[in-house]
Amino acid sequence: MNNGNKIKIFLVDDDAVSLKLLEIEFLQHGDFTIETYATGELCLENLSHNPDVIILDYYLDGINKKAINGIETLDKIKAINANIPVIMLSSQDKIDIAISCMHHGAFDYVVKSETAFLRLQKIITAIFKFKKIEKQLNWYMERM
Amino acid sequence: MESQTSKNTNYTRSLIEASLDPFVAISVDGKITDVNEASIKVTGITRKNLINTDFSDYFTDPKKAKEIYLQVFDKGFVVDYPLTIKHKNGNLTDVSYNASVYKDEKGKVLGVFAAARDVTAQKWAVDLRKANKELAFQNEEKGKRAEELIIANEELAFQNVEKEKRAQELGIANVELAFQNVEKEKRAQELGIANVELAFQNVEKEKRAQELGIANEELAFQNEEKGKRADELAIANKELAFQNEEKGKRADELAIANKELAFQNDEKEKRAAELAIANEELAFQNEVKEKRAAELVIANEELAFQFDEKEKRAAELVIANEELAFQNIEKEKRAQELGVANKELAFQNNEKEKRAAELVIANSELAYQNEVKEKRAAELVIANEELAFQNKEKEKRAAELVIANEELVFQTKVKEKRSAELVLANEELAKQNIEAVKQGIANRELEASNIDIKLDSQYSLSLIEASLDPLITISSAGKITDMNEALTNITGLTREELTDTDFLDYFTEPQKARGVYQEVFANGSVNNFPLTLRHKDGKLTDVLFNGSVYKDDEGNVEGVVIVARDVTEQKRIATELTEAMVFAELATEIAEHAKIKAEKATKIAEDAMKAKQQFLSNMSHEIRTPMNAIIGFTKVVLKTELTPKQKEYLKAIKISGDALIVLINDILDLAKVDAGKMTFEQIPFKMAISISAMLHLFETKIQEKNLKLVKVYDDKIPSVLVGDPVRLHQIIMNLVSNAVKFTTKGKITVAAKLLNEDNQKVTIEFSVSDTGIGIPENKIDRIFENFQQASSGTSRLYGGTGLGLAIVKQLIEPQGGSINVTSKVNEGSNFTFTLSFLKTKADAELDMELIELDTDITNIKVLVVEDIALNQLLMRTLLDDFGFECDIASNGKIAIEKMQTKKYDLILMDLQMPEMNGFEATEYIRNEMKSNIPIIALTADVTTVDLAKCKAVGMDDYIAKPVDERLLYSKMVGYLKKTTLAIEPDVRELAKTIKIKCTNLNYLNTRTKSNRVLMMEMISLYLEQTPPLISEMKKSLSKKDWKTLHATVHKIIPSFSIMGISVDYENMARQVQEYASTQQQAEGISEMVLKLEEVCLQACDELKIELNTIKNNTNE
Structure with missing residues (x-):
């Protein structure tokens, strides 16, 4: 896609430590272009960079109360470009949060933990598989 | 005749033998010729061995006995001479010795007849008298002691009265204070009203000033308006003038115009002139108005200035009011404190009065007992006199006996006469028998035997009659056949009346007497049978009945010889002795009783003392616990952000609280001194640092009062000394705080001077001098007494309880020091005291005051065991400030549970808690858990008993509530450092594992x-x-x-x-x-x-x- 064949991922989290860790993991486990943002606003501002995947923290207004939260950010991303897959990330393992994320069009919901990165990797792989299938389907549909 | 004589001889002999008094006949050369049974008993030597021995051998003082013997020969007799007979087994018998010579019919002295009366019993009486005197003396002693007690009581009563007076004075002082407070409050109220009035007037004046201002402005405006109008008028005038000129011109042009017009012109000119005049007038009026306006401005300024002044004054008044209100509050507080102190005093007075009353009762009891004793003693004295009198009576009787003896002698003489007659008869017989040789021989023999018998009967008779004991011979039919003088005395009947009567008639118990009599016949003798003889006028005589039968030559029983020994005296003496013994026992018992009472009184007094101490201890606990919270939280609140006002008020609370704690400590200290419980530590400390740190506390106060503090410290004083720094602080603090209190200007000098130094110790003279109000000369002796200040007015002016100097004195003197004071009224006072300190090479422990927050000590876990929620919170706040982690357990049980799940570095332990108190918990921690964790007791009760108990159960230290933050910190750090130092060398590995790393990369x-x-x-x-x-x-x-x-x-x-x-x-x-x-x-x-x-x-x-x-x- 852009920037050669590298997949571009947006990481959005106001927890700098988690954000950094995630960035390190992505950089080490594959050939990604990573852009990190501490707030939803920054993420939205830079949507023009055309990320392939956005990993978005559910809680973005923990410290800065004026900041928009994860769901709002998700809605806005979807409003701008509904095709960008967004994976929600949260430290809380709560079904209602997960459901609300899905309702707002998140691709998946991952709980922050030791295995979170693995899951993200799988999800990203799945996303591209899915997209490829979709593309193929579209191609065939056009042919039809 | 012969048989008669022989019979006579026989029964006299029996009588003599029956006598209990030793009778001895002694020859001219001092040899014993005859003795009776009593003599044998008293000497323990047989008759055979006695006869023909020197009689004086049987006395303890043979020489004296011989002298008496010679006296008998000189005077013919001797009466009641005291001697002592010695028994061969060593027993001594005191006797009263009576002796007379006996002579043959020709008057030739044949020897001495001696009767020795046993007077041991009489000696007893003498001993008794001595014992009585002793008792009397003891009674006197007791009387004296009672008097001393009475004096002591009076002293106590006097002291109580003094204390009551003082209490009354305090009461009056309180009333006075209260009155002044009321007055001040009134004044304050009046001032308040005056202020309000002033404020009102100010407002009024401001209003008036404003009105004036408005009026001025109005005036100014009008002036302006008038000025404008004047200007307009001037313009109008000019216009008019111009028109006039125009009209003049027109008139000129019109030539001679109308006269009317001219006239009109004239008129107009006139009017113009008038207008000009009016204008001038107006201008003048304007000027005047301007002047007035200026004046008004000045007046306004003046008013504004006055108003400012008034506002200032009002502000001053407000400040004064606040000051007054503050003073009022202070006074009320003081009055309350005084009230509390008064109540305390009143209570103590009550206690003392009670004790005094008890003592008075005990005293009156004692006095009463003494009286009783004195009465008894008097009775004893009377008894003694009675005894003396009886002794005299006995002496009289002895004298009578002597007379009786003389009588006997006389009778003997009569008998001798009769014998002489017999001799004559014999001679007659001899004459008749001359012729008969046989008869003659027989006669001669008879004669010889007659002489013998005569001699025998003569001395026997004299012996019998000499006896004081009634001697009676009774026929086998029970009739009295013969008796001696003693019987007639005892029965009051004559010889003639007695003879041939039934002897049983004279006893109170004839049946018993008969039994005795029969026994004599049956056994041959009877010994010491007690019976009572009756005098014809009813007087009874107790006798000991001794009897033996006497027989004729053929051995037929002819009758009984009875000696009835008069034991009335002995009995009476025995009775008196028993009585005296009973009395003595009673007296002892009473004395014992009194002693027990006195002991009880002492115990009550001791109990009261204990109760007082307990009360003080309780009070201290009860007051300290809430004070702890008050002062502690005040300190905590002071650290928070506050308005200056709030800060000021909180500081006032803290100062008052601190003052109250000082007062409680003072009272406790004094109680400790009273109970002899004041102890002094001997620890090394740095004198110079210690003193200057302490003086630091006064700096703000001294600065506030604008005084100068001069420190003079002798460099020769060794830096580290051994003594009690806390008490030294207390002494200097008391003196300096007094100096600060009583000095309004000038300086306060604190000096320490080395007086003496030897190898072991140094003597230092400390002095605290001020330039204050001084002490009047007549009061200087009293200032060291409890509750004393130089004048009763002092406390009203300067406050204080008057305990400070008393405590100072009590702190100095037990340490072997002394305190002196010199003072001049209005010039100042100088207190000087000396104390000795031991030298040491040891280093002083770090001064508590100097430790700052130690940043090295981190991660400290402290367990606070405390049941009161307020105190829990306070401790938590304090420990948070120190940067220590803190867990709370509300009793010992919870604390132990917590200790089992978590490791702590130090425990702060309250003592009084529900479930498991601090002592029990510490014992458990030390003995069961075997933990050496430092435990610091938190106690509101700092009596010595508790502290000893703290140490005993294994606590390391204690801190008195209210907790002093710095002290708490320094103590905690001290123990934490100690334990880490102790642990580090050998348990380093352990320490490492304990401090688990919390992160893992x-x-x-x-x-x-x-x-x-x-x-x-x-x-x-x-x-x-x-x-x-x-x-x-x-x-x-x-x-x-x-x-x-x-x-x-x-x-x-x-x-x-x-x-x-x-x-x-x-x-x-x-x-x-x-x-x-x-x-x-x-x-x-x-x-x-x-x-x-x-x-x-x-x-x-x-x-x-x-x-x-x-x-x-x-x-x-």
Whole structure:
């Protein structure tokens, strides 16, 4: 896609430590272009960079109360470009949060933990598989 | 005739033998010729061995006995001479010795007849008299002691009266104070009213000033208006003039115009002139008005100035009012304190009065007992006199006996005459028998035997008659056949009346007497049978009945010889003795009783003393506990942000609280001194630092009063000395605070001078001098007494209880020091005291005051065992300030449970708690848990008993409530340092394992594949992000901002696993989050937040180190 064949991922989290860790993991486990943002606003501002995947923290207004939260950010991303897959990330393992994320069009919901990165990797792989299938389907549909 | 004589001889012989008094016949050359049975008994030597021995051998003083013997020959007799007969077994018998010579019919002295009466019993009487005197003396002694007690009582009563007077004076002083307070309050009220009035007047004046201002403005405006109008008029005039000119011109042009017009012109000119005049007038009026306006402005300024002045004065009045109100409050407080002190005094007075009353009762009891004793003694004296009188009577009787003896002698003479007659008869017979040779021979023999018999009967008779004991011979039919003089005396009947009567008639118990009589016949004799003889006029005589039968030559029983020994005297003496003994016993008993009472009284007094101490101890506890909270929280609140007013008020609370604590300590100290419980420590300390640190406390006060503090310290004083620094502080503090109190200008000098120094000790003279009000000369002796101040007015002016100097004296003198004071009224006072201190080479312990917060000591876990919630909170606040972690247990049991699950570095232990108190808990910790953890007791009760108990159960130290922050910190740090020092050398490994690292970089290592740069980035991000999060978390908790708390904790959670911090903390954080989401204060939330904070800070510390190591490795 852009920037050669590298997949571009947006990481959005106001927890700098988690954000950094995630960035390190992505950089080490594959050939990604990573852009990190501490707030939803920054993420939205830079949507023009055309990320392939956005990993978005559910809680973005923990410290800065004026900041928009994860769901709002998700809605806005979807409003701008509904095709960008967004994976929600949260430290809380709560079904209602997960459901609300899905309702707002998140691709998946991952709980922050030791295995979170693995899951993200799988999800990203799945996303591209899915997209490829979709593309193929579209191609065939056009042919039809 | 012969048989008659022989019979006679026989029964006299029996009588003599029956006598209990030893009878002895002694020849001219001093040899014993005959003795009776009594003599044998008294000497223990047989008759055979006695006869023909020297009689004087049987006395203890043979020489004296011989002298008496010679006296008998000289005078013919001797009466009641005291001698002592010696028994061969060593027994001594005191006798009263009576002797007379006996002569043959020709008057030739044949020898001495001696009767020795046993007077041991009489001696007894003498001993008794001595014993009585002794008793009397003891009674006198007791009387004296009672008097002394009475004097002591009076002294006590006097002291009580004095104290009551003082209490009354205090009461009057209180009333006076109260009155003054009321007066001041009135004045304050009046001032308040005056102020209000003034304020009102001010307002009025302001209004008037404003009105004046408005009026002025109005005037100015009118003036302006008038000025304008004047200007307009001037213009109009000019216009008119111009028109006039025009008209003049027109008139000129019109030539002679109308006269009318001219006239009109004239008129107009006139009017113009008038207008000009009016204008001038107006101008003048304007000027006047301007002047007035200026004056008004000045007046206004004046008013404004006056108003300012008034405002200033009002402000001053307000300040004065506040001051007054503050003083009133202070006075009321003081009055209340005095009230409390008065109540205390009144209570003590009551107690003392009670004790005095008890003592008075005990005294009157004693006095009464003494009286009784004196009466008894008097009775005894009377008894003694009686005895003396009886003794005299006995002497009289002895004299009578002598007379009787003389009588006997006389009768003997008569008998001798009769014998002489017999001799004549014999001679007659001899004449008749001359012719018959046989007869003659027989006669001669008879004659010889007659002489013998005569001699025999003569001396026998004299012996019998000499006896004081009634001697009676009774026929076998029971009739009296013969008797001696003693019987006639005892029965009061004559010989003739007695003879041939039934002897039983003279006894009170004839049946018993008969039994005795029969026994004599049956057994041949009877010994010491007690019977009573009756005098014809009824007087009874107790006798001991001794009897034996006498027989004729053929051995036929002819009758009985009876000796009845008069034992009335002995009986009476025995009775008196018994009585005296009973009396003595009674007296002893009474004395014992009195002693027990006195002991009881002492015990009551001691109990009262104990009760007083207990009361003080309780009071101190009861007062200290709330004071602890008051002062402690005041200190805590003072640290928070406050308005200056609030700060001022809180400071006032703290100062009052501190003053109250000082007062309580003073009273306790005095009580300790009273109870002899004041002890002095001997510890090394640095004198110079100690004194200057203490004087530091006065600096603000001295500055406030604008005084100068001069310190003079002798450099020759060794730096470290052994003594009691606390007490030295107390002494100097008391003196300096007095100096500050009583000095309004000038300086206060505190000096220490080395007086003496030897190898072991130094003597230092301390002096505190001021330039204050001084002490009048007549009061100077009393200032060291309890509750004394130089004048009763002093306390009203300067406050204080008057205990300070008393305590100072009590602190100095038991340490072997002395205190002196010189003073001049209005010039100042100088207190000088000397104390000795031992020298030492040891280093003084670090001065408590000088320790600042020690940053090396971190991660300290303190367990506070305290049941009162307020104090728990206070301790937590204090420990938080110190940077110590603190857990609370509300009793000993909970504390032990907590100790089993967590390791603590130090325990602060309250003593009085429910379930398990501090003593029990400490004992358990020391003995069962075998823990050496430092335990510091927190106690509101600082009596010696408790402190001893603290040490005994194994506590390391104690801190009195209200807790002094600095003292608490320095003590805690002292123990913490000690334990870490003690542990470090040998248990280093253990210490390491104890302090488990909370972070673990394994995860980060794997995640970053040990990429140092990445790890460093991660760690520095953590270090950057975490501290603000922690502070945010704490802040939100204290503000109960649950949402923020929830969010911040949420942010912290992921980093736990990243940095390898135990999942327990992560769960804890989740729990906090859970609580926060319920939006309410849940139990334990603050503890958990504290723990989270702790672990995060520890993690930060550890990570910093890690970061450095990584950095260093990277650099390599």
